[in-house]
Amino acid sequence: MFWDEVYKGTPPWDIDHPQPAFQALIESGEIRPGRALDIGCGRGENAIMLAKNGCDVTGIDLAKDAISDAKAKAIERHVKVNFIVGNVLEMDQLFTEDEFDIVIDSGLFHVITDEERLLFTRHVHKVLKEGGKYFMLCFSDKEPGEYELPRRASKAEIESTFSPLFNIIYIKDVIFDSLLNPGRRQAYLLSATKS
Template sequence: MRRKNLFWDDVYKGTPPWDLDHPQPAFEALIKNGEIKPGRALDIGCGRGENAIILAMNGCDVIGIDLAENAISDAKAKATERHVKVKFVVEDALQMNRLFEEGEFDVVIDSGLFHVMMDEQRRVFAQQVHRVLREGGKYFMLCFSDKEPGEYELPRRLSKAEIESTFSPVFDITYIKEAVFDSLLSPSRRKAYLLSATRS
C-alpha cells in the first residue's frame, strides 16, 4: 500500500483538478432532495474532505478515508477550521474490512474513486462497499461517463453497462443517471454518471 500512498501523496502536493473548494453539486443535490439522510456515513476516496464536511454539516456522523496522507492531513485541518466534526483516516478502500465492522454505515459516497479502479479491483471494491453498509444502506457513486471525451487513460470513462455489471450482483440499483462531475479544468461541464444503489 505504501507505493500507492506515495503516488497519491505526490498528486496532493499540488491541486489536482478534482480538488475543489466546495462539494460536488451532485452530492449537494442528494442531500437537498433527501436521498442522503442523517446517519452514519462514509466518504471513500475523500481527498481534502469537502463532500465529507457537507455530510457532517447536514446531520451525518462521518468518516472519510483516502490513501493520500497529505489529503487526509489537509482535510483534518479544514474540518477543524470550519468547526465541523469529521473523522479522517488514511486507509485503502480495497481493504476496508481492516478498519470497519460489517454493516457499520447507513450511507457510503464515492466521488471519483471507482473510475480509477483497474478491472481486477472492481469486484473487490464492490464487495468491500457492500460489507460496510447495513442492510438497506445506500451507496452513491459519481464517475466520468463514456460520453465525456478525453485522450487520457485516467480517469476512466465508464458505461452504464460496466457500472451495472460491477454492482448489480450485490446491490439493488435504483438508478444510473447522467450527471455532472465538477472540476477545476471545466467547471460544471464534465459528463458523469451518478449511481444510487441499495445493499441487498
C-alpha cells in the same frame, strides 16, 4: 506514492467545495442523517458537507497530505469528521460489517482497475447496513478524452459491477465539477442499495 505526489499540488478534482451532484442528494432528501463513509475523500469537502447536514462521517483516503488538509479544514469549519488514512481495498481491516447507512464515492470508482472492481464492490457491500445506500459519481463514457485515467465508465459497466450485490435505483447523467472545464464534465451518478 502516486496519490501523495498528486496532493502536493491542487489536483483537478480538488474544487474546494462539495460536488453539486452530492449537494443535490442532500437537498432532495436522498441522503439523510446517519453513519456515512466517504471513500477516497481527498481534502474532505463532501465529507464536511455530510457532517454539516447531520451525518456521523468517516472519510478515508490513501493520501496522507489530503487527510491532513481535510482534518485542518474540518477544525477550521467547526465540524466533526473522523478522517483516516487507509486503502478502500482493505476496508475490512478498518471497519466492521454493517457499520454505515451511507457510502459515497466521488471519483474513486473510475480510477480502480478491472481486477480490483470485484474486491472493491465486496468491501463497499460489507461495510453498508442492510438496505444501506451507496452513491457513486464517476466520469461517463460520454466525456471526451484521450487520457487513460480517469477512465470513462458506461452504464452497462456500472450495472454489471454493482448489480450482483446491490439493487440499482438509478444511474443518471450529471456533471462532475472540476478545475478543468468547470461545470461541464460528463458523469454518471449511481444510486444503489445493499441487497
